[in-house]
Amino acid sequence: MNQAFRKKIKRNDRIARWVITVGGMAIIFSVIFILVLIAKVSLPLFLPPDAELHASTRMPRVENIRAVGMDEYLETGYVIDASGTIRFFNVKDGAPLDQELLSGAGGNRSLLAVETYGRLNHVLRWSDGSLTIDQVKFRPYFDAENDNRRSILHRVESLASFPVPATGPGVQTLARVGGEGRQVRIDLYSDNRLLVQLIEVSENFLGEEEVTEAEHQLAFDTAGDVSALVLSSDGTRLYAGTKQGELLRWDLSDSEEPTLLEKIQAFADRREITVLNLVYGDVSLAVGDSTGQVTTWFPVRDDSGVWKLTRIHDLSRHSAPVAAISPSPRDKSVISFSSEGLLVDHMTSERSLLSLGRKDRLQLYSMTTRGNAIMGLTDDGRLQSWKLEIPHPEVSLGTLFGKVWYEGYDEPVYAWQSSAATDDYEPKLSLTPLIFGTLKGTFYAMLLAVPLAIFGAIYTSQFARPRLRALIKPAVEVMAAIPTVIIGFLAALWLAPLIERSLGSLFLSLVLVPAALMISILAWQGARKIEPLRRLERGFEFLAVAPVVILAMAIAAGLGPGLEQTFFAGDLKQWLFTEMGTRYDPRNCIIIAFAMGFAVIPIVFTIAEDSLSNVPSSLKAASLALGASRWQTVWRVILPSASPGIFAGTMIGFGRAVGETMIVLMATGNTAIMDLSIFNGMRPLSANIAVEIPEAPVDGSLYRTLFLSAVILFVMTFIVNTVAEIVRQRLRAKYGRF
Amino acid sequence: MTTLKIENPVIEVEDLRFFYGESRALHGIDLKFPEKRVTALIGPSGCGKSTLLRCFNRMNDLVDGSRVEGQVLLDGENIYDRNTDIIELRRKVGMVFQKSNPFPKSIYENVIYGLRIAGENDKALFDERVETSLKGAALWDEVKDRLNESALGLSGGQMQRLCIARAIAVNPKVILMDEPCSALDPKSTARVEELIGELRENFTIIIVTHNMQQAARVSDLTAFLFEGNLIEFGVTEQLFVKPQNKQTEDYITGRFG
Amino acid sequence: MSKRPSKEMNKYWRVGEPMVWLSGAALTLTLLSAVTLLVVIVMNGLGVFWPSNIxxxxxxxxxxxxxxxxxxxxxxxxxxxxxxxxxxxxxxxxxxxxxxxxxxxxxxxxxxxxxxxxxxxxxxxxxTLQQLFTVAGNSVAATFDNLQQQLSAAKHDLELLSELEKKLNDASYEMEQMRLTLLKFDYEGVPAGALERQELEQRKSELDARFADLIELQTRRVDDARKAKAVFADAGGRGKEVVLLDIVQAYTPNTMSTTDKVIFYGGKLVELVAGEPRESNTEGGLFPAIFGTVMLIFVMSLFSFPFGVIAAIYLREYAKEGPLVRIVRIAVNNLAGIPSIVYGIFGLGFFVYGIGHSIDALFFPERLPTPTFGTGGLLWASLTLALLTVPVVIVSTEEALGAIPREMREGSYALGATKFQTLYRVLLPMASPGIMTGLILAMARAAGEVAPLMITGVVKLAPALPIDGNFPFVHLDRKFMHLGFHIYDIGFQSPNVEAAKPMVFVTTLLLVLIVLLMSSVAIRLRNKMKKRYTFGTF
Structure with missing residues (x-):
């Protein structure tokens, strides 16, 4: 052999070894890393939130600051001082930018207090008792001339002003300007009187503006003095808390007649309610009390149908009385403030997110409109800003798997409802109903598939004639290849209407088919004495049974409507609803059992048949030689030896049913309910992913939660398959072949 | 132990020890194989005769965890030397296996496989080699009309002779035979034995067999191995008629093994 | 005397003979359900195009x-x-x-x-036909023959129009490319006065003018062609004017002979396979869906076949047998059972949002935020399916390699072959039926799989095929159509489900035929292979 060629083939061999080794390992590991990558996407759901000190500066020569604020890019901040001047400054270095006098300032009026709500709306209370509302607006500006550099423009807009009422200013005041020209001012007097002033601007039928003004004294009777007040941002609902732990709720939507909706003793220990505010969306009321506890409440309908404020979530506890509460303008997070600093909690998940400014002795604070930063003023005059990193505040193990009491619900529930029309909606991301749906569908499918597949496999491997067996096995394998989209489509558009029409016949055939089989087996005992007929017992039984089954089904189909007519007043579905209280969904678990069962049968069948027919024939021969009948041999000898394989097949079938997507997507109603009834649908994990992922914003909570549900699916099937595979390899080792 | 004088040995084995993992299969074997003679390795099952045979073309390299100590000299060069080219070695030392293993290709392609993998492409050379090799393996007359048919259509004995033809097509010096007749019927066995007799004129043959009659029939020299040791090595006739060693005598008279 | 039969009967039950029958019944039910499924599909699918009497x-x-x-x-x-x-x-x-x-x-x-x-x-x-007008507006005798004649004239007009349409499409494609180049100039900061930019803008304005001309020409021709009309009356005598251009085909089922009907049926089948879909996919052909499916399978095979085979060769021939390889083998077997939707979501997260976004950021930054590769498309869907099917290929290749007797390898090594020579001269040819089986099974799976495609790039109506005459000819970033998704889409997303049903059944029938054909070939190959390897064991 020539030297050059030898070198060449050796080099080829080395290259091939290298390529195949590196390539092979890379491929295998990259395939296995799928789990890692999916898990990586869902992992940030559980990362702890983080706050980073962004800047700490001081504005020289500014005193008596009444309010602070900042834009969402953390560039421009502002302070409002007692003179009613708003001063903008650079957040990083404190350099002053510009300043202006607010609309309410002037004369010798000074600014006493500022209350902030919504998107940097400031309610300013002046020394003469008048109130004004000003909004600070920030807008990013991209300068086309200057390389598209971003700068932040700011502007102050005056929204409303409220004169002093005739009775003089109250000790505590509130004001809101609602969306439809509605302005509300509330004054609380020291003698526990509440004065409501309403201005409504509406258009009459001629298109002219009409201004309605109204003034009401609210009468109420409480054990303690009113200590906290809050008004919804549209000015229609008023809440008050007292020093004796009572909560009151008024409806102000009718400007003619404000009504006290309820008064409850919120805390049995009569602790003082120190502060109230409304969580984003204005549904839940956050209550801070003198013990430092923060709780949220919303009205729930009780047994008699009356709406009653109910304590829903317990959030963090300060060790000092709560001094202020403010909602995040972005989500259902709640910031509470006491002499100890700020605590940020998420209401739905009850997660304690952050604790800020413990040592800084904050006096004032405010959150940016995007909820991504907080600016605070310390008692030594420093303006401190924190950048918040709270990617998924609404997600916790509790919200993913536990019962949660969502706004507007009568009780804690497991619910999946990822989106709604409005921003202030509370996303419901509980995976429990989806896991339940997956298991429910799988259960019913397996209930149908496993016995059919295993008994079918027993028959095929042990009793059928070898020639028929050589046909049956490939036929079933081909059955496994039918795309599930086809099975799902037929289930939904052909089977579902058929079963809905003939539910009675279906139940009847559940009785008639076994009965017919029993009768024909009994009859067979007589018939088998005839020699030619007896040949059927050599592996043709399943063919002989076919006409019996078909006949029984035909009879059931014929009698079904009559049966419904006679016993169920003509309509079984109606009867189920009225008598049994179960609603009949046209796309339900019966359909799923048939359709998914159909998809699972070939898998279980093939693996079970393989393991049954690989049991050494010596075992079978030994048993038969001892005088056991063919069924006894199968039951006592073959089945136990093949049981690991049958188990493996069942497991793999289970894994398949768990992950099946198209069938459940098409043939279930896709409603995430938790009801075991066979007449309802469900929403499994897999279909949920298919439905929701196209709409889910990348890297949002929903997106990551869907990835998490994929991880759950992966893990479920991986465990099941691994168990099956190990069992199968053991079996292989035992009998040499697979 | 052995006083046999070997003229121009092709393979010399010096203190060869072989290990499967921790267990030792050969305990220091010293042997010399003369040129163009048939040497039989006999011994009870598990005595290490196949292992020894597979050391001569380094087939044992394929076994994970195996280890060789000592020397095997082929034409005076140690084949376990670091620089030994295994490919070259295996071309010099052909092998015929217990189970016949023709490739699922045509008869023609089977014979020239060794040439093809060596980079030959000469059709005339192929034709010539196919004819000589098949004639050499006494198969030519039976298959010359169906050279392009699958080798898997041949009978068991024909397949084994095809494997011999495949081995001699690359002109090896030595042919190793690992119980070549154990899977064959008596008639095919006789043909293969006859063939071995013819092949000794051109090749050095080392044959492993558990059939003592066969060893007596086909070999010039016989080595008896027992539990990984070489017990006796001598001219076949002498070894069978007048064994020097008690164990050899026990074995060939059928007291064990 | 009367005791004997009952004793016999007892024994009959005791030895479990009825159980044999019951297990037979289980098999019967299984097979019956499969047969029912096929019968339903075939019955509903075959009759769709038959021109029944009205x-x-x-x-x-x-x-x-x-x-x-x-x-x-x-x-x-x-x-x-x-x-x-x-x-x-x-x-x-x-x-x-x-x-x-x-x-x-x-x-x-x-x-x-x-x-x-x-x-x-x-x-x-x-x-029934009442009146007939030619393009020139003349009334001609309202006979079926005249109608057919006018229709073929209209068809001719339509062909001319479609040529025009093609020109328009080319022009608009070119305009789009220019717009993208301009965007690129913007991004790269090519100043407004630069020569190349001016040149491009010049060309663009020329093209704009040509485009406008073409549009006008098209509008005029369409208006002309639409003058050919016919008035029909329904059973109640209500008239309905129909523009001939809008008529795809006219026939009179009640006078057609069986032969005519068979020819008609054949024509419809051709249209099904080669035609474009109409009326939100519920009428017309399936060509784009078939084409998309084939492309998908093809691109998928390009990835999954070599990678799967290499991985299997590594596992079986090169990797040292040990606990690690055993674990890897279990894992690979396992991956074949991972739900397809999990692969889909992985494809979305990793390929589309991961790699796709990076490609966009690197190579097409000027087009952002409009994604090029950062959205679902044929390439990503194919890669996702390749991942999904790689385990199938690995498992069957490995099984095929493992079934080759050890003697084959030894025989080759003994003749001085290297490992690689042994691999490609002996082992791979011997394993090829097994590898083919795996590949065909993988392809069949890809043809029927829908869930992962839904989130990685399949659409109900793709504006253009993934292959066309515009450079670079193969557009793997494009969205595509797929038979399986077609079924889901027209069966579940179309506004008029009842009217869409026939088309769903036809599509289903086609898909079932394709998949069943592929998998029966694969299964036959495998069974053949099993028989073949028993030769060495006599």
Whole structure:
């Protein structure tokens, strides 16, 4: 052999070894890393939130600051001082930018207090008792001339002003300007009187503006003095808390007649309610009390149908009385403030997110409109800003798997409802109903598939004639290849209407088919004495049974409507609803059992048949030689030896049913309910992913939660398959072949 | 132990020890194989005769965890030397296996496989080699009309002779035979034995067999191995008629093994 | 005497003979369900294109309808039969189907002058021809032959128009490319006065002008061609003017012979395979879906086949057998059982949002935020399916390699072959049926898989095929159509499910045929291979 060629083939061999080794390992590991990558996407759901000190500066020569604020890019901040001047400054270095006098300032009026709500709306209370509302607006500006550099423009807009009422200013005041020209001012007097002033601007039928003004004294009777007040941002609902732990709720939507909706003793220990505010969306009321506890409440309908404020979530506890509460303008997070600093909690998940400014002795604070930063003023005059990193505040193990009491619900529930029309909606991301749906569908499918597949496999491997067996096995394998989209489509558009029409016949055939089989087996005992007929017992039984089954089904189909007519007043579905209280969904678990069962049968069948027919024939021969009948041999000898394989097949079938997507997507109603009834649908994990992922914003909570549900699916099937595979390899080792 | 004088040995084995993992299969074997003679390795099952045979073309390299100590000299060069080219070695030392293993290709392609993998492409050379090799393996007359048919259509004995033809097509010096007749019927066995007799004129043959009659029939020299040791090595006739060693005598008279 | 039979009967039960029958019944039920599925698909699918006769149903209230009989069932109160007819004329009646009680029918007949129109909008029309106008606006005799003649003239016009359309498409593609280049200039900061930019803008304005001309020409030609019209009347005599351009085909089922009908049926099949879909996919052909499916399978095979085979070779021939390899093998076997939707979401997260976004950021930054590769497309869907099917290929290749007796390898090594030579001269040819089996099974799976595609790039209507005449000819970033998704889409997302049903069944039939054919070939190959390897064991 020539030297050059030898070198060449050796080099080829080395290259091939290298390529195949590196390539092979890379491929295998990259395939296995799928789990890692999916898990990586869902992992940030559980990362702890983080706050980073962004800047700490001081504005020289500014005193008596009444309010602070900042834009969402953390560039421009502002302070409002007692003179009613708003001063903008650079957040990083404190350099002053510009300043202006607010609309309410002037004369010798000074600014006493500022209350902030919504998107940097400031309610300013002046020394003469008048109130004004000003909004600070920030807008990013991209300068086309200057390389598209971003700068932040700011502007102050005056929204409303409220004169002093005739009775003089109250000790505590509130004001809101609602969306439809509605302005509300509330004054609380020291003698526990509440004065409501309403201005409504509406258009009459001629298109002219009409201004309605109204003034009401609210009468109420409480054990303690009113200590906290809050008004919804549209000015229609008023809440008050007292020093004796009572909560009151008024409806102000009718400007003619404000009504006290309820008064409850919120805390049995009569602790003082120190502060109230409304969580984003204005549904839940956050209550801070003198013990430092923060709780949220919303009205729930009780047994008699009356709406009653109910304590829903317990959030963090300060060790000092709560001094202020403010909602995040972005989500259902709640910031509470006491002499100890700020605590940020998420209401739905009850997660304690952050604790800020413990040592800084904050006096004032405010959150940016995007909820991504907080600016605070310390008692030594420093303006401190924190950048918040709270990617998924609404997600916790509790919200993913536990019962949660969502706004507007009568009780804690497991619910999946990822989106709604409005921003202030509370996303419901509980995976429990989806896991339940997956298991429910799988259960019913397996209930149908496993016995059919295993008994079918027993028959095929042990009793059928070898020639028929050589046909049956490939036929079933081909059955496994039918795309599930086809099975799902037929289930939904052909089977579902058929079963809905003939539910009675279906139940009847559940009785008639076994009965017919029993009768024909009994009859067979007589018939088998005839020699030619007896040949059927050599592996043709399943063919002989076919006409019996078909006949029984035909009879059931014929009698079904009559049966419904006679016993169920003509309509079984109606009867189920009225008598049994179960609603009949046209796309339900019966359909799923048939359709998914159909998809699972070939898998279980093939693996079970393989393991049954690989049991050494010596075992079978030994048993038969001892005088056991063919069924006894199968039951006592073959089945136990093949049981690991049958188990493996069942497991793999289970894994398949768990992950099946198209069938459940098409043939279930896709409603995430938790009801075991066979007449309802469900929403499994897999279909949920298919439905929701196209709409889910990348890297949002929903997106990551869907990835998490994929991880759950992966893990479920991986465990099941691994168990099956190990069992199968053991079996292989035992009998040499697979 | 052995006083046999070997003229121009092709393979010399010096203190060869072989290990499967921790267990030792050969305990220091010293042997010399003369040129163009048939040497039989006999011994009870598990005595290490196949292992020894597979050391001569380094087939044992394929076994994970195996280890060789000592020397095997082929034409005076140690084949376990670091620089030994295994490919070259295996071309010099052909092998015929217990189970016949023709490739699922045509008869023609089977014979020239060794040439093809060596980079030959000469059709005339192929034709010539196919004819000589098949004639050499006494198969030519039976298959010359169906050279392009699958080798898997041949009978068991024909397949084994095809494997011999495949081995001699690359002109090896030595042919190793690992119980070549154990899977064959008596008639095919006789043909293969006859063939071995013819092949000794051109090749050095080392044959492993558990059939003592066969060893007596086909070999010039016989080595008896027992539990990984070489017990006796001598001219076949002498070894069978007048064994020097008690164990050899026990074995060939059928007291064990 | 009477004891013997009962004893025998006892024994019959005791030895479990009835259980044999019951297990037989289980098999029967399994097979029956499979047969039922196929029968339903075939029955519903085959009949769709058959031009059945259209009945004229006169009702007792004096009105009449033309309808194609669909099926009968008992009325809800059990008093008699009712019949479902396809009455077509969606634009007149609003519904395609109508139930008519047996008692309401006065008489039925098969009028010979009844014409069925397949229209490009609003579905079929059943009616009789009243008036016919040529392109020039002249009235000609309202006969079916004249109609056919005019229709073929209209078809000719349509071809001319479609040529024009193609020119327009090319022009708009070119304009799009120019717009993208301009964007790129913007991004790269090429100043407004730069030569290349001016040149491009110059060319663009020329193209704009040409485009406008073409549009105008098209509008004019269409207006002209649309002057050819016909007036039809429904069963109640209500007139309906139909522009000939909108008629895809006209035929008279009641006068067609069986041969005619077979020819017609054949024509419809050709249209199915080669035609474009119409009416939100519920009519017309499946060509883009078939093409998309084939492309998908092809691109997927390009990835999954070599990688799967290499991985299997590594596992079986090169990796040292040990606990690690055993674990890897279990894992690979396992991956074949991981739900396809999990692969889909991985494809979305990793390929589309991960790699796709990076490609966009690197190579097409000027087009952002409009994604090029950062959105679902053929490439990502193929890669996702490749991942999904790689385990299938690995497992079957490994099995095939493992089934080759050790003697084959030894025989080759003993002749001085290297490992690689042994691999490609002996092992791979021997394993090829097994590898083919794996590949075909993988392809069959890809043809039927829908869930992962839904989130990685399949769409209900792709504007362009992944391969066309525009550079670079193969556009793997494009969205595509797929037979399986087609079924889901028209079966579940279309506004008129009842009218869409026939098309779903036809698509289903086609897909079932493809998949069943592929998998039976694979299974036969595998069984053949099993037999072949038993030779060495005699």
């Amino acid at each position: 009945e004229q149903v006169k009702l007792t209230d004096g009105t009449a309808v033309y309808g194609q009989f669909v099926r009968s069932e008992e009325t809800a109160d059990g008093s008699g039969l009712r019949h479902q007819y396809k009455i077509a004329n969606r634009d007149l009646y609003g519904l395609d189907f109508r139930w008519i009680d047996q008692t309401d029918i006065a008489s039925t007949g098969h009028p010979r002058d009844l014409i069925v129109l397949e229209r490009s909008e609003h579905g079929d029309f059943y009616g």
